[in-house]
Every structure is written in C-alpha cells, then in structure tokens.
Amino acid sequence: MNIHVEARKIVKRFGPTVALNGAEIAIAEGETHALVGRNGAGKSTLVSILTGLQRPDEGEVLFSGQPAPALADRDAWRQRVACVYQKSTIIPALTVAENLFLNRQREGRGIISWRTLRGRARDLLDTYEVDVDAQALAGDLSVEQRQLVEIARALSFGARFIILDEPTARLDGPAIERLFARMRSLREQGVTMMYISHHLDEVYEICQSVTVFRDARHIMTRPVAGLPHDELVHAMTGEATASYQARERTPAERVVLSGEGLTLAGRYRDVDLSVRSGEVVGLAGSASSGKVGLAETLVGLRKADTGTVVVNGTKVKPGDVPAAMRAGLGFVPEDRHHEGFVPLLSVGENATFPIARKLGRYGVVSPARRREKAEEMITALDIKTEGPEQPVGDLSGGNAQKVVFARALVDDPTVLVVINPTAGVDVKAKQALLGAVEDAVERGAGAVVVSDELDDLRICDRVLVMFHGAIVKDVPRGWTDHELVAVMEGMEE
Numbered sequence: 001m002n003i004h005v006e007a008r009k010i011v012k013r014f015g016p017t018v019a020l021n022g023a024e025i026a027i028a029e030g031e032t033h034a035l036v037g038r039n040g041a042g043k044s045t046l047v048s049i050l051t052g053l054q055r056p057d058e059g060e061v062l063f064s065g066q067p068a069p070a071l072a073d074r075d076a077w078r079q080r081v082a083c084v085y086q087k088s089t090i091i092p093a094l095t096v097a098e099n100l101f102l103n104r105q106r107e108g109r110g111i112i113s114w115r116t117l118r119g120r121a122r123d124l125l126d127t128y129e130v131d132v133d134a135q136a137l138a139g140d141l142s143v144e145q146r147q148l149v150e151i152a153r154a155l156s157f158g159a160r161f162i163i164l165d166e167p168t169a170r171l172d173g174p175a176i177e178r179l180f181a182r183m184r185s186l187r188e189q190g191v192t193m194m195y196i197s198h199h200l201d202e203v204y205e206i207c208q209s210v211t212v213f214r215d216a217r218h219i220m221t222r223p224v225a226g227l228p229h230d231e232l233v234h235a236m237t238g239e240a241t242a243s244y245q246a247r248e249r250t251p252a253e254r255v256v257l258s259g260e261g262l263t264l265a266g267r268y269r270d271v272d273l274s275v276r277s278g279e280v281v282g283l284a285g286s287a288s289s290g291k292v293g294l295a296e297t298l299v300g301l302r303k304a305d306t307g308t309v310v311v312n313g314t315k316v317k318p319g320d321v322p323a324a325m326r327a328g329l330g331f332v333p334e335d336r337h338h339e340g341f342v343p344l345l346s347v348g349e350n351a352t353f354p355i356a357r358k359l360g361r362y363g364v365v366s367p368a369r370r371r372e373k374a375e376e377m378i379t380a381l382d383i384k385t386e387g388p389e390q391p392v393g394d395l396s397g398g399n400a401q402k403v404v405f406a407r408a409l410v411d412d413p414t415v416l417v418v419i420n421p422t423a424g425v426d427v428k429a430k431q432a433l434l435g436a437v438e439d440a441v442e443r444g445a446g447a448v449v450v451s452d453e454l455d456d457l458r459i460c461d462r463v464l465v466m467f468h469g470a471i472v473k474d475v476p477r478g479w480t481d482h483e484l485v486a487v488m489e490g491m492e493e
C-alpha cells in the first residue's frame, strides 16, 4: 500500500501549550482516514501543518514520499492538499466564479476577463457535478453548497488529497447523506481523504482507517472494520465512557418562555409555543424547516414580522438581545464565530460577560470575582485552556464552544435557548454540556434545545418538529430515531 500523506514526529508549541508532541499520521493512497480525539487533542493543528499554513517546530511532512514544499510556495501546496473547514474559506461578498478563480485569475494572460472567468467557472462546476450558479453570491449559498464549491475548487487545483474538518457539523441528515455519496464517488476516483469528526458513527460509515490523538500524541491507528466502539472511545478519552442517560423530571406549571402568533416571511409562520419551568423542549426539523430562524427570534437575534415573545413574564422588544438577556435569557447561538464569542477577549471576559453588570453593581467590575466565576465555569465545563486570561481565539474549536456555553449559563438563566449546542464538541464534553442544560432545568429554568443531533434531543421532555416553517407535531419523550426522522422529513404515517 502506498502512503500518500505522512506526518512524522511533529512537535508544535504555542507559548506554554504543546499542541502536538511527536504526533504522527500515515494515510494510504485512496483511503478515507479518520482523525479523532477530544477537543484540544491537536487535530486542527495537524491540519494547519498538513496544509502548509503553519510550520512544525520539529518533524516533517511528506506527500507521496517527497518532502512537503516550502511554506511560501502556495501553489505547490494547493496542488497537493486542500481542506474543507467548518468555517468557510469562501469570501461571501464575491461570486462563486470569483471564489473559484481567486488567486489564479491571471493564469497565462495578464488581463482578467470576467466573462471568460464565468464560463470557466461553469465548466468547472459541471465537471465536478456541482449544481450551483457560478454568478451567485457565495454568501447566499447554503453550507452544503459552499462545501461542494470548496471541494470542486480543491480538485481543480489538482489536489488528490482533501481534508474534511468536521464537515457535517452544520448539515442536516439528507445533506450528510449527499456529502457521503460524493465522498464515496471521490474515493472511487482515487482521491485520498482525511476526515475529522466527533461523530463516531460517521467514522464507521465513511472511513476505512482511524487515527486517534490524545493530549497532543498519536495513540493508535487501526482499520475501522472490526474496531469495537468502546475501544475507540477508550483510546480517545483514556477511560471507559458510558453513554449519556437523560434524566426524568416533572415540569412545573409556570410558563417561562412563550411565543405567540410568530411569523417571519420565508422562514416560519403562525407559531405558538410555550416552555415551562423545569421543562426541556426540543425543536427539530431539516435545514429548511425554520427551526433555527424561530429560535433566533426567541432570543432576539431576529425580528418576526408578527407575534410576540415573552421571556420570564416580560414581553421582550423584538430583535433586542440585551433586553431578552435582562429578562433572564441565556443562549448559545448557531454561529459561534459571529455571535458566540469575541476571539480577542479572554476566556474569562467572554464567559462572564452577562454578569458583568451584576458584578459591577457598585460601580466597577471586580476582576477577582470575575476571575473566580470564570474559573468555576472552566472547571464545570472542563474547558481546556491555560486560564481565564487566554484569548478565546487561541482555543480549539470545541473548547471555544464550551466558552459560549459558559456565557449562556453563567448568570443562572430562567430561560435557556441552545442552538446546535454540541457542534464540534467531543463525546465526553457533549455529556458535560447536556448535563449542564439538565442541571439548569433542575434549578427551575426552562430550556429550548434546537439541534440536528438526535442525541441532544434525547434530553427533551418533548420535541416540536417543524416542517416548511410550521410546527407539525409535538412528540413526547420515548420516540425512536426512526419515528422522529420520519416526522422531520415529512413522511410520517
């Protein structure tokens, strides 16, 4: 078996943090190879080294046995490897065509002809069977379309090795199936892939081999077939991890969150819902169901055309997040990069932001109290960080998500709305986060969990299923995956 990509004895340090400590990986030609590990294990750092974005402090990278190009030779890297990240590298204000030919518009001739460019973009999209308009603004594409454009762009540079870094984190079920079908067909064409995911079921479905990193080191590489699930989780966490057991509870009568007559053109219509103290209500549905738009309206990130939202007895001004927070709301937004945290601010500042005004009741925010509270959250949610002073931008993706969670919980919210709360979070951390939601609810909060993950929805006392902008069913606890998915896809009974 020929080795297509190899990283040998890689060491990478960031100040006091050792992100990779002699880590290794060897990926055979034409295989889909998973890289898994807990949040902060060093996966993204390895990706940045395999794509030539960062130089390792020690160790080397080889492509087909040859040393990797010099860091400055971007074209040489592009011909060898491309990565589809969770966070898009596509520029939203440019068209698809412009994005596809970014950095190579001047190939051959000196003058850019936009008409030629559009034509070439259309050809390229056709070649890779990507059904997207070349003239569409990239910012208007769905996550799925954007990923397809990124894959087509990678292949068009001649890369035969593609890294997919948590590609399914923001896709719904049918879109995941389509992505997997495409990955299978790429594999048939001999393309080598490295697949990073916290969804181990996906690893079993789409990958042939798996490498586990733990604490910056290589722990094992094994064929996926025949590898027991427990053994894989054990390699990742270093201990036996039981699956999460959702808790039983009896909700109180008091309604803490309600939406009445909510309509937002093109997203959802005529929605009424109420959540009681001590209750977890799920919102499920496909990408076009309107569930995220509805949740964003409940927290004030979006204004409905009509209808009202009442948080903890206060009728909240539409589209006013601070007002909703004053009324007792804590929330985890879908897009942590935009609405979740400020990367340059510290873990402590981000996590304690909602209580700043409380801590500062007597005029100033006491840094000591803020630090104390931040440290409490770091421990409670097991955030891997050097300490409360570290900028959130330096944390691994999953740990940044935990900071967003900390911010939602820190002020003891009466209403908690979490959108895809466990996206990018490892198996064990997932349990801690779901447990934190259940703890808040046991303290009397009411929670809304919006998720594409059936595992997140299992903590719900009932799940409201949305389809094409309307709530179509209120499903009580005790559903099977098959039943819920059938309602979500509009195929019920």
Ligand SMILES: Nc1ncnc2c1ncn2[C@@H]1O[C@H](COP(=O)(O)OP(=O)(O)OP(=O)(O)O)[C@@H](O)[C@H]1O
Pocket: 014, 015, 017, 018, 019, 037, 038, 039, 040, 041, 042, 043, 044, 045, 046, 384, 385, 393, 394, 395, 396, 397, 398, 399, 424, 426
């Ligand atoms: N630019 C940076 N500055 C300081 N520390 C960093 C930087 N980039 C990464 N780290 C640290 O390196 C370690 C490894 O992070 P990395 O992002 O590689 O983890 P990961 O395995 O990809 O995690 P996740 O599953 O959460 O995405 C973490 O402790 C992280 O905080």
